[in-house]
Amino acid sequence: MSTSTLESFKVETSDGVKLQTRVFKPKDEARQNLVVVLVHPYSIMGGCQGLLRGIACGIAESGYRAVTFDMRGAGKSSGRASLTGFAEIKDVVAVCKWVCENLSVHRILLVGSSAGAPIAGSSVDLIEQVVGYVSLGYPFGLTSSILFGRHHNAILRSPKPKLFVMGTRDGFTSVKQLQNKLKSAAGRVESHLIQGASHFEMEGLAYDSQMVDLILRFLSSL
Template sequence: MVLDVFELSCFVASRLDGRALEARVAMAAQAASGQRALIYIHPYPPLGGQFRNNVVHELSARFDSSVGVSVAFNLRGAGASEGRTSWTGTSEQEDLRSILDILHHQLLRLHPARHSAADLRSILIQMQARGFLHDDVDIDRLDGVPLPSITSTLLCGYSYGSVISSAIAADEYPGLGVDYAHISFPYSVVWVLALQKRGWYLQRIASTVASAALAFAAGPECIGRHIPRTLFIAGTADTFTAMPAYDRWWAQLRSKALDTLNVARPELPASAAEYAVDKALTTVRVHNADHGWMRRESEVSDAIEAWWWHEPPPGEGVNDFDAEWAVVPRRYN
């Protein structure tokens, strides 16, 4: 069955300074996972990064009909968005929070300088005609586009976009259930993209993984609460970060998470600690794929689909898929 998807191209305001951010919002009428949302964050604007990137296009084509809402947007200085790229990514973090605010409030307000009241009314009439709004809704009383309730949100950051998404703490938006998919995280060149903030971004990721592992180690105590999971996808031929550098960094993240568990839960068996870290952090290596993912884009969406939509059964942890997707779960008794 072909799902009906309503797509809206618009401009929204950055909460930082009101700059107009170009966005494409998609809503699926009969999505199997109606309370899920995806936000796509593109590569570095000065190098041509914007939401019409090949990886973002692939992810959108694969997933937009399977979630309640998806948003691809241009950070300041990219595409038709106003402003310019900052030196530290701090302004771009606020651009991303502006999109998360929209999901949180379940309301998409169009940028007043880019859209008229007639634009909003036209959009609402189209939504009502296609069944995205109930017939009894008085569209003249709405000041924005209503969105469905979201309880699970995946931040899909690609390259520079993954640096920006890593800055968002999941507990800033507890109701949205934030997880992270970092595609080709530019580990070796973050210092170029964010100058003196490199250490801050890397520490934020380490803290996110360690805190999640600690929560997963709580066992029954974590039932019913969202624990943010982190996925890294990288090609073994990445042109900005060599795979040995990724491996060393990922090992450091695991080690820091295990150290956190050893200090906070010294009575925890080693197998249980390993399992908790495996739940918090997953890494995917794709053989011979480079940073651009040309003609390899589907392998990115394959990895995300296998990880976010299909969690391993209770009692099994999955980590380090290989390029042929031969997954061997670790069992802990």
């Protein structure tokens, strides 16, 4: 029996893109003070909000509202996906603004998965209400940095608390590359390694409950 409910909305960005957005609500809305906004993996490789449904449900069942959305060009959203994810920053900002205005909330935890992590990371300091950031498999590696390298500085320089979660067998970023990047990060920085997990394995359903636990533990420390 589900302990959460789901509602769908359309959110319009500053440049007129309409984003299909879903709000996962606990049956008992005891924790109204914070919403978790989740940013899905790379649209061009088939990323969509459906990949984050398990995590969003787990967060809602733990008493917090969670929001997922299809970025431009993905799922039922209009617009066209960009190669580098810079246009999608407008999507994250629009959804967070909508959350604040329509869900009467002033605190947001921003969570990005895979390519959604650099996009979310570049949005953190553009949204005053974001109080923390969680990355699930940030692509810091050399090859992926061709596409996403220009996003790195935004999150590494942000003073807001941040948690980086990664599998030790991530094919895009080595543990050493992650550690080297985080040495230069400002503010409170935490990392958590999932032993033996590859990049795409960690995105799978088998790891959803572990991702939820890590997000909630970090959230409770904010």
